[in-house]
Amino acid sequence: MIYGLIPVGGKGLRLGLPYSKVMLPQKNYDFFNPVVNHLVEKMELAGAKKIYFVHGSEFKKDICDYFNEECYVHILQERLGFANVIYDFVNHALLEKHDKILFGLPDTVFDENPFVEMINISGIVCGLFTTNKLSKVDRLNQEKTQFQVKTAKNEHNSDWFWGILKFDSANLMRMVADRVFDTYSEIGVILNLYPNQHVYGKSYLDLGTWENYNRYLTESN
Numbered sequence: 001m002i003y004g005l006i007p008v009g010g011k012g013l014r015l016g017l018p019y020s021k022v023m024l025p026q027k028n029y030d031f032f033n034p035v036v037n038h039l040v041e042k043m044e045l046a047g048a049k050k051i052y053f054v055h056g057s058e059f060k061k062d063i064c065d066y067f068n069e070e071c072y073v074h075i076l077q078e079r080l081g082f083a084n085v086i087y088d089f090v091n092h093a094l095l096e097k098h099d100k101i102l103f104g105l106p107d108t109v110f111d112e113n114p115f116v117e118m119i120n121i122s123g124i125v126c127g128l129f130t131t132n133k134l135s136k137v138d139r140l141n142q143e144k145t146q147f148q149v150k151t152a153k154n155e156h157n158s159d160w161f162w163g164i165l166k167f168d169s170a171n172l173m174r175m176v177a178d179r180v181f182d183t184y185s186e187i188g189v190i191l192n193l194y195p196n197q198h199v200y201g202k203s204y205l206d207l208g209t210w211e212n213y214n215r216y217l218t219e220s221n
Helices: 038-047 061-066 084-093 169-177 187-191 209-216
Strands: 001-009 050-055 072-076 100-105 108-110 124-130 137-141 147-151 157-168 196-201 204-206
Touching: 001 038, 001 084, 038 050, 038 100, 038 108, 038 157, 050 061, 050 084, 072 084, 084 169, 100 169, 100 196, 108 157, 124 209, 137 187, 157 169, 204 209
Parallel strands: 001 050, 001 100, 050 072, 124 196
Antiparallel strands: 100 157, 108 204, 124 157, 137 147, 137 157
16 A cells, blocks of 8 residues: 655644645646645555545644545644654554555645655655755755755755655654654654665745745746
């Protein structure tokens, strides 16, 4: 089984919307197609048969209503910390030996579909993208061996950051057994603890601010 795993617990305070920010409409459609569906469709095209949405302290009704088919599963995040999205998923999904898990952020858009390549590589695979110098993301160091977590560009790191991830079920089970989620709250820190491979993507945009969403709407394809 190939799973998709999408955290949707963010409050979207920077946008001040009366609904979930991931339900902002994608451009170039003559029907309502929310931004989060960009990621869902890329996961499904890579073979995902079941998509888990991990909500925060309460379910977001608009997301639940839109993704209401049996292949979409909605769960609450029971443990604090961003990385515990993975922990709660593992506890709920009852993974089997050969399962694969695709992970991405719901308010992002990116060109092409690196998941298709990543799914055929064994182990932990990081889909890497570039971003501007001011963005605080999990950037690879200059040697491309470790992630510097939530860091802007500096002389010790590269332009590349992880934007999407692929795990084998054994990777996540090992993390739970190692109790890393009891200690670390950032996924980038946890990635540094285990061997991982890289696939390089093209343009990537976080739509979590009005500046970036308006940029997305006005840029030509």
